Amino acid sequence: MAALALMWGSSFFWIKLGLNAFSPVQLVLGRLVLGAAALLVICFLQRDRLPGRRRIWGYLLVAALFHNALPFLLFAIGEQTVDSGITGVLNSTTPLWALLAAVLFGVDRRLSGPRLLGLALGLGGIVLIFAPWQASGLLSWGALACLTAAASYGFVFVYEDRYLSNTGTPPVALAGAQMILASGFMLLVMPVGGTSPVHLDAGAVLAVVILGVFSTGIAFAMNYRLLATEGAVATSAVGYLLPVVSVLLGTVFLNEQLNFRVIAGMLVVLAGVALTRVKRRAPAPQPELAAAASSPAQTTSTQK
Numbered sequence: 459m460a461a462l463a464l465m466w467g468s469s470f471f472w473i474k475l476g477l478n479a480f481s482p483v484q485l486v487l488g489r490l491v492l493g494a495a496a497l498l499v500i501c502f503l504q505r506d507r508l509p510g511r512r513r514i515w516g517y518l519l520v521a522a523l524f525h526n527a528l529p530f531l532l533f534a535i536g537e538q539t540v541d542s543g544i545t546g547v548l549n550s551t552t553p554l555w556a557l558l559a560a561v562l563f564g565v566d567r568r569l570s571g572p573r574l575l576g577l578a579l580g581l582g583g584i585v586l587i588f589a590p591w592q593a594s595g596l597l598s599w600g601a602l603a604c605l606t607a608a609a610s611y612g613f614v615f616v617y618e619d620r621y622l623s624n625t626g627t628p629p630v631a632l633a634g635a636q637m638i639l640a641s642g643f644m645l646l647v648m649p650v651g652g653t654s655p656v657h658l659d660a661g662a663v664l665a666v667v668i669l670g671v672f673s674t675g676i677a678f679a680m681n682y683r684l685l686a687t688e689g690a691v692a693t694s695a696v697g698y699l700l701p702v703v704s705v706l707l708g709t710v711f712l713n714e715q716l717n718f719r720v721i722a723g724m725l726v727v728l729a730g731v732a733l734t735r736v737k738r739r740a741p742a743p744q745p746e747l748a749a750a751a752s753s754p755a756q757t758t759s760t761q762k
Contacts, residue, residue, distance in 0.1 A: 459684065459695065459696055459699075460699075461680065462677060462680050462681060462684060462696050463696045463699035463700060463703055464703055465672050465673045465676070465677040465680075466673060466677055466696065466700055466703075467546060467699060467700040467701070467702070467703025467704050467707070468673060468703055468704070468707055469669055469673040469674075469677075470533070470537065470542040470543070470545040470546045470549070470704045470707075470708075471542050471704065471707040471708060471711070471712070472665040472666070472668055472669035472673060473485065473533060473534055473537050473542065473545075473665075473669065474537050474541075474542040474708075474712060475661055475662055475665035476488075476534075476662050476665040476666045476669060477534065477537060477538060477662075478657070478659055478661070478662045479656060479657045479658060479659040479662030479663065480656060480662065480666065481651055481652060481654045482531055482534035482535045482538070482651060483531065483534075483644060483647055483648060483650070483651035483652040484651075484652050484654075484656065485534050485666060485669075486527070486530045486531050486534055486644055487641065487644040487645065487648065487652065488666045488670060489530060489666060489669050489670040489674055490526060490527070490530070490637055490640045490641040490644055490670070490674070491641050491670065492666070492667060492669075492670025492671050492674065492675065493637045493670045493671070493674030493675035493678070494634060494637035494638050494640075494641055494675070495670075495671075495675070496670070496671045496672075496674070496675025496676055496679075497630060497633050497634035497637055497675045497678060497679060498634050500630050500634075500675075500676075500679050501628070501630055501631050501634050504628070504630065506628040506630055506631040507627075507628075507631060508627075508631050508634065508635045509625065509627045509631065509632065509635055511625075514622070514625050514627060514632075515635070515639075517621040517622055517625075518622070518632065518635050518636050518639055519639055520614075520617060521614055521617065521618050521622060521636050522636045522637070522638075522639035522640040522642075522643060523640070523643055524610045524611075524613060524614040524617070525610070525611065525614040525618070525636065525640075526636060526637065526640035526643075527640040527643035527644055528607070528610055529607035529608075529610045529611055530607075530640075531644070531647075532603040532604065532606055532607035532610070533545060533549075533603075533604055533607045535600065535603050536600040536601065536602075536603035536604035536607070537600070537604075538600060539598060539599075539600035539601075540596070540598070540600040540601050540604055541708055541712070541714040541716075542704055542707065542708040542712060542714065543701075543704050543705040543706075543707070543708030543709060543714050543716060544587075544596065544601070544604075544708075544714075544716070544720060545604050545704065546700055546701045546703070546704020546705060546708075547587065547701045547704070547705065547720065547723070547724045547727070548584075548587070548601065548604040548605050548608055549604070549607070549608050549611075549700060549701070549704075550608075550697060550698075550700060550701045550724065550727055550728060550731065551580060551583075551584055551605065551608045551609075551612075551727055551731075552608045552609075552611040552612050552615075552697065553612070553697060553731045553734060553735075554576075554577060554580040554581065554612065554727070554730060554731060554734065555608060555609040555611070555612025555613065556611070556612035556613075556615045556616060557573065557576075557577060557612075557734050558577065558612065559612050559613045559615075559616045560616050563616060565616055565619070565620060570736070572733050572734075572736040573733065573734045573736060575730075575733055576729075576730040576731065576732065576733025576734035576735075576736070577730065577734060578730070579726060579727075579729060579730035579733060580726070580727050580729075580730025580731055580734070581730070582726060582730075583723045583724070583725075583726030583727035583728075583729075583730055584605070584723070584727065586719060586722060586723035586726060587719070587720055587723035587724070587727070588601065589719060596720070629682035629685075630678070630679050630682055633678040633679065633682065637674070637675070637678075684696075697731070698728060698731070698732075701724055701728070705724075
């Protein structure tokens with residue numbers, strides 16, 4: 459979990475460094491191609507095969523757009539003007555959008571009091587971070603692009619859970635196929651934003667390699683392994699560590715400054731996310747029902 463939090467939380471740091479040499483489109487294409495290569499190598503070592511049914515590839519097409527190509531590009535565009543630490547903070551709102559999407563699409567209708575309070579609290583934290591009432595607030599096109607990317611993650615998690623969670627295809631093979639399709643999307647937009655000159659820089663190139671191989675490819679494989687061994691509840695706890703990692707890296711290595719309002723907003727968002735994870739307990743059995751349920755067993759033991 460610590461390794462996964464480090465790789466995902468540091469992705470915004472590597473994006474910031476990679477933008478010193480590449481345009482957002484070039485950076486995302488490199489990230490996806492390297493991530494796909496890493497996942498395909500893992501598939502080869504595990505002898506996993508890519509999906510064979512056209513229907514699954516159709517579902518993956520949507521997932522590749524909203525889980526990879528679009529949010530990756532929006533984050534890269536946003537980080538041209540937004541600090542990497544704040545980007546990580548905005549990314550922590552993903553579970554809020556996932557809950558909202560689940561309710562809107564009828565996947566989860568159990569919007570209990572604590573979860574509703576958590577959703578309202580989290581959205582209030584977003585407003586606190588943006589502070590549109592202040593001239594020094596973060597309300598900008600770059601920040602809105604990052605927030606839209608987080609919302610895209612929230613939507614696609616619900617979509618993938620419905621259409622891709624029980625296909626019978628190994629999860630790493632699904633992720634590899636998804637990265638291949640996402641790379642195709644980025645190739646389509648290369649004529650628009652990928653033809654600008656590349657200013658080769660060793661640090662930027664290394665950042666994109668780490669971003670693609672580790673924070674994208676291997677991190678996806680580790681995420682699926684953690685889901686299989688520890689379950690969704692434990693895996694979701696990684697999300698609480700991502701903004702901490704991104705803020706620490708941005709502050710220590712990029713000299714990014716965070717004011718008290720943004721930190722307070724981050725804590726409010728994380729508190730809201732925690733409340734949305736609260737689930738209702740099963741009602742305790744009534745004494746009469748418990749007695750009725752145990753009476754046949756008692757009768758049997760008496761007969762014996």
